[in-house]
Amino acid sequence: MAVYTTFPHDHPTQQIKxxxxxxxxxxxxxxxxxxxxxxxxxxxxxxxxxxxxxxxxAWALFDIEQEQLRQDSKDSESST
Amino acid sequence: xxxxxxxxxxxxxxxxxxxxxxxxxxxxLPRRASVGPxxxxxxxxxxxxxxxxxxxxIIIREVQRQYSSTLQAAKKEGLRRELERLxxxxxxxxxKRNAATNILFSTLCELQVGDQFATIxxxxxxxxxxxxxxxxxxxxxxxxxTYTSWPDDVDGIPPHADI
Numbered sequence: 001m002a003v004y005t006t007f008p009h010d011h012p013t014q015q016i017k018x019x020x021x022x023x024x025x026x027x028x029x030x031x032x033x034x035x036x037x038x039x040x041x042x043x044x045x046x047x048x049x050x051x052x053x054x055x056x057x058a059w060a061l062f063d064i065e066q067e068q069l070r071q072d073s074k075d076s077e078s079s080t
Numbered sequence: 081x082x083x084x085x086x087x088x089x090x091x092x093x094x095x096x097x098x099x100x101x102x103x104x105x106x107x108x109l110p111r112r113a114s115v116g117p118x119x120x121x122x123x124x125x126x127x128x129x130x131x132x133x134x135x136x137x138i139i140i141r142e143v144q145r146q147y148s149s150t151l152q153a154a155k156k157e158g159l160r161r162e163l164e165r166l167x168x169x170x171x172x173x174x175x176k177r178n179a180a181t182n183i184l185f186s187t188l189c190e191l192q193v194g195d196q197f198a199t200i201x202x203x204x205x206x207x208x209x210x211x212x213x214x215x216x217x218x219x220x221x222x223x224x225x226t227y228t229s230w231p232d233d234v235d236g237i238p239p240h241a242d243i
Contacts, residue, residue: 032090032223033111041090041221049107056143059111060158067161 018045020058033059037069089218092225101203101227102128106135113169116198116219118183123204125173125185133171140166191217202226
């Protein structure tokens with residue numbers, strides 16, 4: 001598996017941080033998941049996809065954390 | 081670690097045995113369905129939809145099992161919401177789609193003008209013109225995930241074997 005971006009043309013050495021093991025891995029060793037609270041793309045290492053239990057739990061936790069961050073951000077905006 | 085540049089799209093080329101595509105799809109789809117509408121391009125969408133839905137049921141049971149066995153409050157809440165999402169996504173083939181459809185299983189030619197997807201899973205080989213037409217349906221910053229060989233004549237994107 002490999003992730004390429006079309007602009008700028010490919011970053012095979014681009015490093016991303018896995019949301020499951022927090023290791024820094026090249027983009028081509030990663031697979032995309034949902035979005036962070038700030039709208040940026042979150043990734044996990046490809047091999048985590050093989051571990052159904054870890055994959056489900058980690059992303060469920062990640063999503064709820066990001067949702068909380070989004071909510072906190074909305075709350076602070078509305079209080080100012 | 082450098083920051084990711086903002087891309088037009090992401091392209092994920094996945095080398096997976098054909099018989100494992102539905103498994104990979106079913107595991108990966110929940111993550112991308114939460115981002116926005118998804119299209120799965122297949123030669124026989126009805127057949128693939130049926131297989132993915134069976135796998136989807138297995139995933140729901142797995143999440144239920146994890147939910148039941150966890151005591152940690154945050155994890156439990158995360159899994160509860162995951163369950164809710166998994167149960168609410170609407171799957172459809174092109175002829176039965178409606179406004180509530182989140183995950184569309186379609187052939188290349190059944191997509192409608194104006195269709196925009198956050199993620200497109202491609203399970204059939206395409207020519208360069210077909211791929212160019214398909215990319216018009218991919219929303220900015222969206223993901224094209226392909227399980228097939230990549231046309232070699234696409235400018236700017238290297239053949240997958242090189243990396």
